[in-house]
Amino acid sequence: MQISKLLATATIVAVGTVGLSACAGSSSGGSTSSPTPTAIGGNLIAPVTMSANDLQGATVKLLVGQVLNINTGSLATDSYSGTVADIHVAAFTAGYTKDGATFNPGVTGIAPGTTTVTMTNANGGIQPLQFTVVVSAKQ
DSSP, X not given: OHHHHHHHHHHHHHHHHHHHHXXXXXXXXXXXXXXXXXXXXXXXXXXXXXXXXXXXXXXXXXXXXXXXXXXOTTSOGGGEEEEESOTTTEEEEOOEEETTXXXXXXXXXXXXXXXXXXXXXXXXXXXXXXXXXXXXXXX
C-alpha cells in the first residue's frame, strides 16, 4: 500500500514538473514572441440612432459599415418598408421580431456617396419619410 502511494506522488510531481517547464520561456537568449494585443470589438463602429419623426428632410452622415438605427416610437417596427435610391451607397433593413426580441429598421452605409432613402408605413395615414444619407470612408 505504501509503495502505490509513493508511486502516485512521484508521478504527480513528475507530470507537474514537465507541465510547468513546458510553459516556461527560454532563458538562453532565444526570442519568444507574444501576441499583439487587439482592442476588444476590433473595428466596430457605433450605430447612429434617430427617431423616425426626426428623419423627414434630414441628412444623416454614416461611415462605411455604420448603421442608422431607426426608432419607430409607438408604431410597429415591422410596419415600415424602405427604398434606397442608390443601392451601391446604402441598404435598408426592415424591422422585425424574432424569438421575443424586437429589431428596429435601419440603413447601413455600404460605400462612399450620397443617396436618398424613402420609408413608408404599411398602416397608412402616415406620409412617407424621405431623407438623405451621406456615407464616408472610414479613416
